[in-house]
Amino acid sequence: MEAGSARVGGVRLxxxxxxxxxxxxxxxxxxxLKFGNPVIMEKFVERPSEWLEWVLSPWPVAYAYVCAVVVLGVTWVRGRGGRWPGPGWLLALPALWFGWQCLSALVTVDGALTRLTLPHFAVCVVSFYAGAVCLGRWTTLRGAWAWVTAALLAVVLYGVDQRFRGLPETREFILQHEAAHWRDFPEDERRKWEQAGTLIRTPEGWRAHPKLLEKAQSLRISSTLFYPNTLAAALLLFSPVVLWALGTTDRLTPAARAFSVATVGGGVVACLYWSGSKAGWLVALGLAFLVFWVRPWPARVRAWVLAWVLGSGLALFAVRYAGFFERGAPSVAARLDYWRAAWLTAWEHPLLGTGPGTFQRPYEQIKPPEAEMARLAHNDYLQQASDSGWPGALFYTVWVVGLLVRTGRLVRRRPDREVFYIWLGLVAWAVQSLVEFSLYIPALAWPAFGLAGWLLAAVENRSTGAAGRT
Known part of the structure; x- marks a missing residue:
């Protein structure tokens, strides 16, 4: 047997x-860096045509599928012979959920949207099983975190550049063209912008859509992700385990570790703040609460730390978003419209829904005339009910909650270990999915499913006394 390995049930870990x-x-x-857009918006992602676009622009999801096939194929071959961890019902739920998506696809109201969504869901499910059965043979994922850290640092640096250079320049560009009624804007570009709904033809000339002008006045960053709230979700999913990896690596001196954690952590907090994600900030405070709550500190010390963290975080939240609430919290009102539409659609199509990825079709018919159009429900659990009926929503929700509860019971006892910080990221992903659409973004959903599978395997193996020996 190799050093750093163990056997459980006849399977080498x-x-x-x-x-x-x-x-x-x-x-x-x-x-x-490249696959942070919702899969149903694939038509808006163009194939890069020159090297600078390959570096700076998002890539079509077809390239993501190629990457997924390579990684998952290698994992299945290299990790074959692994054991199925956890209770059967928890392992069966993702397959049942995907099977129900396939049934729902037979009655979809928009075949094009469903054809974009279904392969994405297939990768999600395969990632979970590959993580649980094959990747679960490794007792640590430390080999992954150097690459994720580099990517997360690139996201942070891109976000800083966007905040202080990119967004101000974009705002100036839009306002200058708007003042000239976009007359000096190339005709072919005008057509593309009109098709995307960002330019409107009027008797006086071309005008920018009010939403585009509103965004031009905003300094909310999204970095390499789809939009600011997607950036917040990515930071919350990956930063807990990345900071743990930096703080515990033996390849750096203690001073270098402290500097790395402070630098990356500070960048993450800054980008989360600049993203303007209200839910993201509150979820981050919840994660901070969990981190300090499980620490084996004296009760008085823990109470003071928690009071300071939550008090300062909530105070900053109140100051940062005071204007938002004075305007009547418009994004909250918009989400209530989306959720109401998803709820009504689920009751009109309770068994199979309207088809995977099709929320926008019934919403077009239900939404108030003055409401903004939306392609996704901004609540993954409700959208499962709308798109695939109540059984699909039940399979998915029970799996997410059941996995986090089962693994959380054990990882909270070891707050210094990798599994705890992966669990924290997954909790953040699951909670923010109540107000966002992370399930439909490959950069978030595929890692979340894969990490969920590995986490389940790691926790079940630890419960037998074998995992964690690295």
Whole structure:
């Protein structure tokens, strides 16, 4: 038996990470940089045509599927012979959920949207099983975190550049063209912008859509992700375990570790703040609460730390978003419209819904005339009910909650370990999915499913006394 390995139930568990976990890290990191758009908006992502576009622009989801096939195929081959961890019902739910998506696809109201969504869901489910059965043979994913750290740092740096250079320049560009009624804007570009709904033809000339002008006045960053709230979700999913990896690596001196954690952590907090994500900030405070709550500190010390963290965080939230609430919290009102539409659609189509990825079709018919159009429900659980009926929503919701509860019971006892920080990121992903659409973004959904599978395997193996020996 190799050093750093153990046997459980006749299956060898390997430590040290290795090149397979590194491959997953490359996959996760590439997703953060290139595959941060919802799959149903694929038509708006153009194939890069020159090297600078390959570096700076998002890539079509077809390239993401190629990456997924390579990584998952290698993992299945290299990790074959793994054991199925956890209770059968928890392992069966993702397959039942995807099977129900396939049934729902037979009655979809928009075949094009469903054809974009269904392969994405297939990768999600395969990622979970690959993580649980094959990747679960490795007792640590430390080999992945160097790559994810590099990608997360690139996201942070891109966000800083966007905040202080990119967004101000974009705002000036839009306002200058708006003042000239876009007369000096290339005709072919005008047509593209009109098709995307960002330019409107009027008797006086071309005008920017009011939403475009509103965004031009905003300094909310999104970095390499789809929009600001997607950036917040990515930071919350990955930063807990990345900061743990930086703080515990033996390849840096203690001073270098402290500097790395402070630098990356400070960048993450700054980008989360500049994203303007209200839900993201509150979820981050919840994660901070969990981190300090499970610490084996004296009760009085823990109470003072928690009071300071939550008090300062909530105070900053109140100051940062005072104007938002004075305007009547418009995004909250918009989400209530989306959720109402999803709820009504689910009751009109309770068994199979309207088809995977099709929320926008019934919403077009239900929404108030003055309401903004939306392609996704901004609540993954409700959208499952709208798109695939109540059974689809039940399978998915029970799986998410059941997995987090089962694994959380054990990882909270070891707050210094990798599994706890992966669990924290998954909790953030699941909670923010109540107000966002992270399930439909490859950069978030594929890692979340894969990490959920590995976490389940790691926790079940630890419960037998074998996992964690690295």
């Amino acid at each position: 390997e430590g040290g990470g290795g090149w397979v976990t590194g491959l997953w890290g490359v996959w996760f990191g590439l997703g953060l």
